[in-house]
Amino acid sequence: MSYQRIPLLIAFREAVGLRDTYGGIDGVVALQAHHLKPEAPSDTIVIFMHPMGIMHYLPLPGALAEAGCHVLTAVSRYPNNDSALIMEKVAVDLGRWVAHAREVLGYSKVVLAGWSGGGSLALFYQAEAADPQVTHTPAGEPFPLAEAKLPPVDGIMLLAAHVSRAQTLTEWLDASVIDEHGPVRDPKWNLYDPACAQPPYSAEFLADYAARQVARSNRITAWAEERLAELKQREGPHAERAFIVHGTMAAPCWLDPAVDANDRQPGRCYLGDPRLINDSPGGLGRFTTLRSWLSQWSLKSHACSLKVGHRMRVPVLVVGNTADDACTPSHTQRLFDCVVNAPARELQLVHGATHYYAFQPEHLKQAAGIVTDWLGRYGF
Numbered sequence: 001m002s003y004q005r006i007p008l009l010i011a012f013r014e015a016v017g018l019r020d021t022y023g024g025i026d027g028v029v030a031l032q033a034h035h036l037k038p039e040a041p042s043d044t045i046v047i048f049m050h051p052m053g054i055m056h057y058l059p060l061p062g063a064l065a066e067a068g069c070h071v072l073t074a075v076s077r078y079p080n081n082d083s084a085l086i087m088e089k090v091a092v093d094l095g096r097w098v099a100h101a102r103e104v105l106g107y108s109k110v111v112l113a114g115w116s117g118g119g120s121l122a123l124f125y126q127a128e129a130a131d132p133q134v135t136h137t138p139a140g141e142p143f144p145l146a147e148a149k150l151p152p153v154d155g156i157m158l159l160a161a162h163v164s165r166a167q168t169l170t171e172w173l174d175a176s177v178i179d180e181h182g183p184v185r186d187p188k189w190n191l192y193d194p195a196c197a198q199p200p201y202s203a204e205f206l207a208d209y210a211a212r213q214v215a216r217s218n219r220i221t222a223w224a225e226e227r228l229a230e231l232k233q234r235e236g237p238h239a240e241r242a243f244i245v246h247g248t249m250a251a252p253c254w255l256d257p258a259v260d261a262n263d264r265q266p267g268r269c270y271l272g273d274p275r276l277i278n279d280s281p282g283g284l285g286r287f288t289t290l291r292s293w294l295s296q297w298s299l300k301s302h303a304c305s306l307k308v309g310h311r312m313r314v315p316v317l318v319v320g321n322t323a324d325d326a327c328t329p330s331h332t333q334r335l336f337d338c339v340v341n342a343p344a345r346e347l348q349l350v351h352g353a354t355h356y357y358a359f360q361p362e363h364l365k366q367a368a369g370i371v372t373d374w375l376g377r378y379g380f
Contacts, residue, residue: 003065005056006035008072010100018238020084020289021077031093033074035105036065044109044380045101046157046371049074050118051090051165051296052082059357060115060159063368069375071113072101083242083287086295087165087303088134088143091125095150098129102151111155111380113371116327116355117168119161119335120305126153127308134302138294139228155380156339157317157371160324160355162331163338164304165296169285174247174278175212180220183246191250192275199256206252206259214299220245221298228290240289245297248284249277253328260330263323263352270326270355309338316342317374319367321353346374 011030024030034056046069048055055061055073065071074097078085094112101107114122128134129150137143162168176190177183187195189212197205231239253259254274257266271277280286285297295301302308316339320332336347348370353363 001038001040001066001068003036003038006037008033008035008100010096012096018240018291020086020292021081029077029093031075031077031096032079033072033097036061036071036073038065038068038070040068042068042070043107044111044154044375045070045072045105045107046111046113046375047072047074047094047097047101047153048113048115048118049076049094049097049121050116051076051087051121052078052080052085053117054079055115055118058115059364060367061113063364064371067368067372069372070107072097072105082285082292082296084289084292086137086292087121087124087301088137088145088295090121091128091145091150091303092148094121094125095129095148098151098153109155109380110153111157111375112153113157113159114161115159116161117165119158120164120303122156122158123305123308123312123339124303125150126156126314127311129153130313131311137291138298138300138302139225139291141291153314155315155317155378156312157319157374158335159319159367159371160321160327160353161318161335162327163306163334164301166299166301166304167306168331169248169297170213170217170299171210172249172251172284173213173216174250175209175216176250177216177247180223180246185247191252191255192278200258201252201256209252217297217299220293221300224290224293224298228294231290240291242287242289244287245285245293247278248286249274254325260328262329264325264328264354265323268325270324305335305338309335310341312339312342314342315344315378316346317371318345318347319370320347320349321355321357321363321367322349322351323353324355326355344378
């Protein structure tokens, strides 16, 4: 089915405080999107939004539009740059697109398509739209989401998604880093050093490694909180600093196919060879700020599915790809388990599909079919 691709732009003004993006008119937030509009009318629109990703040309949105779904691929104020991203602000941006879809585009029903990192965003958004509870960011700064008046949505789809940016980064942190400056590593825990235990990993090694990952995350968090407090006292309320997090791509599951097992290719992650990505500029969470670490990467982040999933009161579809080397099966299952109070929840798998459905037209078609079938059965 043919469809139109209509670029959209909306803008709104906010009180000026700390600037966390470069360029633009001071105090104006400008957001872009693509409206994928099939010829046949519909009263439902599916909104894709990732905290920082631009999803206009990813395979699944286009496949859904070709199948007759009206789709909006929305972008937050942090396009392709999460170095200073604040999850609470991303929720505000998503709220603007939900309101635009209803009030301007004329759709009466909105379903969020939380693909990859958009999954936890979708759950966080709906939790705060239906029953706002966040009053401050994890950095302790006032951010009453109730005042944003986020419009609730009618359904949520979690597609090849993980439970949160914070939990994912923690599970990928290089547990061998004992000094963040440098960094300095303990070879005993460096997965990419011959001195470390080699696959298959023992249950004891995996438990100790995971504990060290959590401990490292918490050390960075404690340092960020202390540093921010010192800067504010010395330089004022808008003081901020950027920093580098080394070693963020060292998950045991990429080297040992028995860990969180699925059909993925051993020795690789969704970005390529994890040994090369572990300290490269393109690694997850490499460049960040004190506030951004606390909001999106620390375990104190509000935007975690495991913290908000139980607050869902709309139908939820969870779709996992069994060859996914980014969002592994334990994340798919935890997402399904955490939305226990949803009036209806389903878990579907696309066997053999990778994270992006790259060069997999039949798997992409199957995923689109699962989505359109679910939308139809629930009146969307």
